[in-house]
Structures are given as C-alpha cells and as structure tokens.
Amino acid sequence: MSGSGSFEQALNLIFSFDPALMEIIALSLRVSLTAVVIAAVLALPVGAAIALFRFPGRGALVTVLNALMGLPPVVAGLMVYLLLSRAGPLGSLGLLFTPTAMVVAQTLLVFPIVAALSRQVVEDLWEEYREQLQSLGCNRLRAIPTLLWDARFSLITGVLAGFGRASAEVGAVLIVGGNIDGVTRMMTTAIALETSKGNLPLALGLGMVLLLLVAIINAAAYQMGESAKRRLG
Amino acid sequence: MNDMAISERLLPLQLNDVSFRHRNQTLLQDINLQLGVSGRTVLLGPNGAGKSLLMRLCHGLLDPTSGTVRWALDNRSWADIRQRQAMVFQRPVLLRRSALANIRHALALHGVKRSERNTLAMAALDRFGLASLSARPARVLSGGEQQRLALARAWALQPEILFLDEPTSALDPAAVKAVEDAVAAFQALGTRIVMSTHDMGQARRMADDVVFLLRGRVHEHAPASTFFESPQTPEAAAFIRGELIW
Incomplete structure (x- = not known):
C-alpha cells in the first residue's frame, strides 16, 4: 500500500464519519478531558x-513535582495497574481495563504539570500582590482563590x-486500559495497534484527527488568552 | 468615623524603641513616636531614610526586629486592627479585574455582605469620579485613574487611619491635585492621615506635623509650622532648602 493511497483512504474514513473511528475519538476526548478537569481541580489549589x-520539605516537594512533569506514561500506567490489579489494594473495585482506570492514569500524568505551573505562576503573582493583599487583611489561605482567578x-x-500530554500519551492507557476494541480503545492506542497490523489508513486518519483536535483546542485557548490580555492589561 | 459606631478608638499609635534590621543592616533604629488621634502627619527625609519602612511597620506589613508598635486597641485581634486601616502605595496594586470588582474584592475581605458590596463599591467609585469606568479592567486605566481607584478602594473600607506611601510621585499635576483632594476628603471624615512625600510643596500644603527621618532615625518631629519656619537641626534646615543630605 502506498503512502499517498493511505492518505486518501484516511481522509475518506474521516469524512464518511466512520462509526468505529468516531467511537474511538469520542472515548479519547472523554477520557482525556475528564482527566484534565480532575487534575486541574486538584492541582491548581495544591x-x-x-x-x-512555607513548610519543612517544601523545596523537596517542589523538586519532586517538577521532576514528575517528566513522569514516563508507562511508569504511571504501571503504578495504576499495580493499584487496580486483582491482587492490588484497590483490586476489589474491578476498575482495571475500564475507561475509569485510564482516567486515573492520565490524571496522574497531568497533575504534576498543572501543579508545577500553578506554583510558579501563583508565586510570581503573590510577589506582586502580597503587600496590597496583606494590607487589605487577606491571609495566605484566602489569597489562594484571589491569585488563581x-x-x-x-x-x-x-x-x-x-491536555496535550494526556491526549498524546500511549503507555499509560495501554497498560491500564488494555486497548479493548469498543471499550478502552483510544486514538493513540489504536494508532499503535493499526500501524503494527499494517492498517495504515486508519492509523493515519486517527493521527490527523488527533493533531487537528489538539491544534483547535490550543488555538482557541491562545485566542482567549490574547484577547483577555489585551482587555485586562 | 463615618457611620461606624466605634466605641473604642484605634489611635493613638505608639512606637517604642522600634528598630528594624534586614540582612545585618540596621534600617531603622530607636524609633519613638506617637501618632495622635487626628491630623495629617507627613514623613519627610531623603531616599533610604526609612519612610516607607516606617509606614509598613506601623501598618503591620512588617514586624519590628525589636521594640513595640502598639495601638490603643491592643487587646483586639490582629485581623480586627488591620481592618481599621488602609494603605495606598506609590504604585497602586490592582487586581486583574474590573474597577468595580477590585473594590468588591476588598469589601469581601472585610466581611461585607455580598448583597451590599455592589452598592458600596459603586458609591466609592462615584465619590472619586470613576463611576463611568466601573466596568473597565483596572489595569488598563491611566496612572492617575489607577491611584484614584486605589483611594476609592480605601474609601470603601472606611479606615480610621490611612497610610499613603508617596502616593503622587508618579503622577501628573492634575492627578496630584485629585489625590490631595481625596486625602482632604478622608480627613474631613475624621480619618487619620499618615503620608510620605518627596514634594516639599505638597508637604507644606498637607502636613499638620512632620516626622523628619534621617539614616533610619527620627531626626525631628514637630508641628508643620515649626518644622518649616524654624527647624531645630542643621540637617532639617538643609533638607528644606533642597540641599542634598544623607
């Protein structure tokens, strides 16, 4: 099969809204967006x-958090696997090889990224606001929502x-989800599988959709940020 | 002041043997100062004399290394005492929200009920001629408008004492006038004023008494007329003449 032939077939799959393709895309979005929302809700305030x-071990915690931004997805997957497998501490929940398990694994991957950035951004802003907020009688705990906003x-x-990390990773969702057709098959795991099977059109189609989705979301957020910066100074 | 029924007053403020050290440098020492219940105190002195530092110690943004800063209401909690004060900085620090939301936020920190915040915030904006800018993001306002917004925010909090740290040093003459008028309005309500300035004309216009700081010490503290007409020390006399001293 030639490369350009695969490309045309891939476009056909996308524009015919192939049900199998759509199902995979929907699951990918559901899992990654859920993971990002959960991770953000937890990581921003943390x-x-x-x-x-200021507390003992703060420096070590910041270092660990920064290091975990580079946590290999397969390692995150392995940790969640051990946690959720039959013999693991949470094995009785029966979550292994479900979308929920994939959400947990991706949350673990996204959390350090959001938390580390939140720490950096809020620390800088606090430097700027501290005297004024303290003058207004704002203690550090109460300053958290103000600074985050x-x-x-x-x-x-x-x-x-x-979100980029969650939607792009294969390792974690493959280990805890198992890439089960119609249950836990995501865009990235499907691409890996279809490529190894030689089904390049489907793999290529999925790859293009994945790129497009990430590009659209980033463009929207960039526009939002820029216009807000212009409006709010 | 205002309509708050205050049975006990925050003032006078008494500083006893206050010193402040930072990184083995003594920045303020042997400060003994009483700020009475009313009037306008102007802090004067060359750069680095400790004017801003002294105000921050009074306001409670910094703790003295030794000595005491004691309000008449010393039995109250830190939060209660803080709520009766406000400070306006040289460069106003405004939140990345609308002018109105900036004041609402300050009112929220002071425990004002949500239903009352909008009305009070609008009234404060209106008082300083900012009502038409209420929805404008605070940080795109001009320098003069930003400082007026900072004053409006302080106004909404109805402080018993207002600290102003060189509030006009970055402003054009019209904006300076607006700030001075605002300070007069605060005083008309009985707010105790403590401000620092580099503008000798402003000091003459505004001071009831002058605290002259030099090298981290109170060099002179006198009624304004005494200080400007017959300063007690050669350094103060030189400073008033506009000569460089340090």
Missing part, C-alpha cells in the same frame, strides 16, 4: 498552596499543556 506556604490566563496554558 500548586497555589505550595507557592504561598487573577492568574487565570496564564494557568490556562498549563492546563492545555496537561
């Missing part, structure tokens, strides 16, 4: 708290980076 409070446009970038 990052802000690390930025504002005022840093919202910078933080969106971090959340997007998290």
Whole structure:
C-alpha cells in the first residue's frame, strides 16, 4: 500500500464519519478531558498552596513535582495497574481495563504539570500582590482563590499543556486500559495497534484527527488568552 | 468615623524603641513616636531614610526586629486592627479585574455582605469620579485613574487611619491635585492621615506635623509650622532648602 493511497483512504474514513473511528475519538476526548478537569481541580489549589506556604520539605516537594512533569506514561500506567490489579489494594473495585482506570492514569500524568505551573505562576503573582493583599487583611489561605482567578490566563496554558500530554500519551492507557476494541480503545492506542497490523489508513486518519483536535483546542485557548490580555492589561 | 459606631478608638499609635534590621543592616533604629488621634502627619527625609519602612511597620506589613508598635486597641485581634486601616502605595496594586470588582474584592475581605458590596463599591467609585469606568479592567486605566481607584478602594473600607506611601510621585499635576483632594476628603471624615512625600510643596500644603527621618532615625518631629519656619537641626534646615543630605 502506498503512502499517498493511505492518505486518501484516511481522509475518506474521516469524512464518511466512520462509526468505529468516531467511537474511538469520542472515548479519547472523554477520557482525556475528564482527566484534565480532575487534575486541574486538584492541582491548581495544591500548586497555589505550595507557592504561598512555607513548610519543612517544601523545596523537596517542589523538586519532586517538577521532576514528575517528566513522569514516563508507562511508569504511571504501571503504578495504576499495580493499584487496580486483582491482587492490588484497590483490586476489589474491578476498575482495571475500564475507561475509569485510564482516567486515573492520565490524571496522574497531568497533575504534576498543572501543579508545577500553578506554583510558579501563583508565586510570581503573590510577589506582586502580597503587600496590597496583606494590607487589605487577606491571609495566605484566602489569597489562594484571589491569585488563581487573577492568574487565570496564564494557568490556562498549563492546563492545555496537561491536555496535550494526556491526549498524546500511549503507555499509560495501554497498560491500564488494555486497548479493548469498543471499550478502552483510544486514538493513540489504536494508532499503535493499526500501524503494527499494517492498517495504515486508519492509523493515519486517527493521527490527523488527533493533531487537528489538539491544534483547535490550543488555538482557541491562545485566542482567549490574547484577547483577555489585551482587555485586562 | 463615618457611620461606624466605634466605641473604642484605634489611635493613638505608639512606637517604642522600634528598630528594624534586614540582612545585618540596621534600617531603622530607636524609633519613638506617637501618632495622635487626628491630623495629617507627613514623613519627610531623603531616599533610604526609612519612610516607607516606617509606614509598613506601623501598618503591620512588617514586624519590628525589636521594640513595640502598639495601638490603643491592643487587646483586639490582629485581623480586627488591620481592618481599621488602609494603605495606598506609590504604585497602586490592582487586581486583574474590573474597577468595580477590585473594590468588591476588598469589601469581601472585610466581611461585607455580598448583597451590599455592589452598592458600596459603586458609591466609592462615584465619590472619586470613576463611576463611568466601573466596568473597565483596572489595569488598563491611566496612572492617575489607577491611584484614584486605589483611594476609592480605601474609601470603601472606611479606615480610621490611612497610610499613603508617596502616593503622587508618579503622577501628573492634575492627578496630584485629585489625590490631595481625596486625602482632604478622608480627613474631613475624621480619618487619620499618615503620608510620605518627596514634594516639599505638597508637604507644606498637607502636613499638620512632620516626622523628619534621617539614616533610619527620627531626626525631628514637630508641628508643620515649626518644622518649616524654624527647624531645630542643621540637617532639617538643609533638607528644606533642597540641599542634598544623607
């Protein structure tokens, strides 16, 4: 099969809205977006708290958090696998090889990215706001929502980076999801499988859709951030 | 002041043997100062004399290395005492939200009920001629408007004492006038004013008493007329004449 032939077939698959393809895309979006939302809800305040409070081990925690931004997806997958496997501590929940398990694994991957960026951004903003907020009687705990809201446009970038990581990774979802057709097959795992099977049109089609989705989401967020910066100064 | 029924007053403020050290440098020492219940105190002195630092110590943004900063209401909680003060900085720090939301946020921190915040915030904006800019993002306002917004925010909080750290040093003459009028309005309500300035004309216009700082010490503290007419030290006399001293 020639490369250009694969390309045409891939476009056909996309524009015929092939049901199998659509199902895979929908699952990918559902899993990655859920993971990003959960990770952001947890990581934004945690990052802000690390930025504002001084406690023993803070430096080590920041280092670990920064290092975990590079956590290999297969390792994250392995950890969640051990946790959820029959013999593992949460094995009784029966979550292994379900979309839920994939959400857990991707949340683990996204959390450090959002938390580390949130820490950095909030720390800088606190430097700028500290005297004024303290003058207004704002303690550090109460400053967290204020700072997160005022840093919202910078933080969106971090959340997007998290989404990029979640939607692009194969290792974690492959290990904990198992790439089961119609149940846990995502775009990335399908691309890996279809390529190894030699089904290049489907793999290529999925790849193009994946790229396009990431590009659209990033473009939207960039536009939003830029216009907000112009409006809010 | 205002309509707040205050049975006990925050003032006078008493500083006893206050010193402040930072990285083995003594920046303020032997500060003994009383700020009475009313009037306008102007802090004067060359750069680095400790004017800003002294105000931050009074306001509670910094803790003295030794000595005490004591309000008349010393039995109250830190938060309660803080809520009765406000400070306007040289460069106003405004949140990345609308002018109105900036004041609402300050009111929220002071425990004002949500239903009342909007009305109070609008009234404060209106008082300083900013009502038409209420929806404008605070950080795109001009320098003069930003400083007026900072004053409006302080106004909404109805402080018993207002600290102003060189509030006009970055402003054009019209904006300077607006700030001075605002300070007069605060004083008309009985707010105690403590401000620092580099503008000798402004100091003459505004001061009831002058605290002259030099090298981290209170060099002179006198009623404004005494200070400007017959300064007690050669350094103060030289400073008033506009000569360089340090």
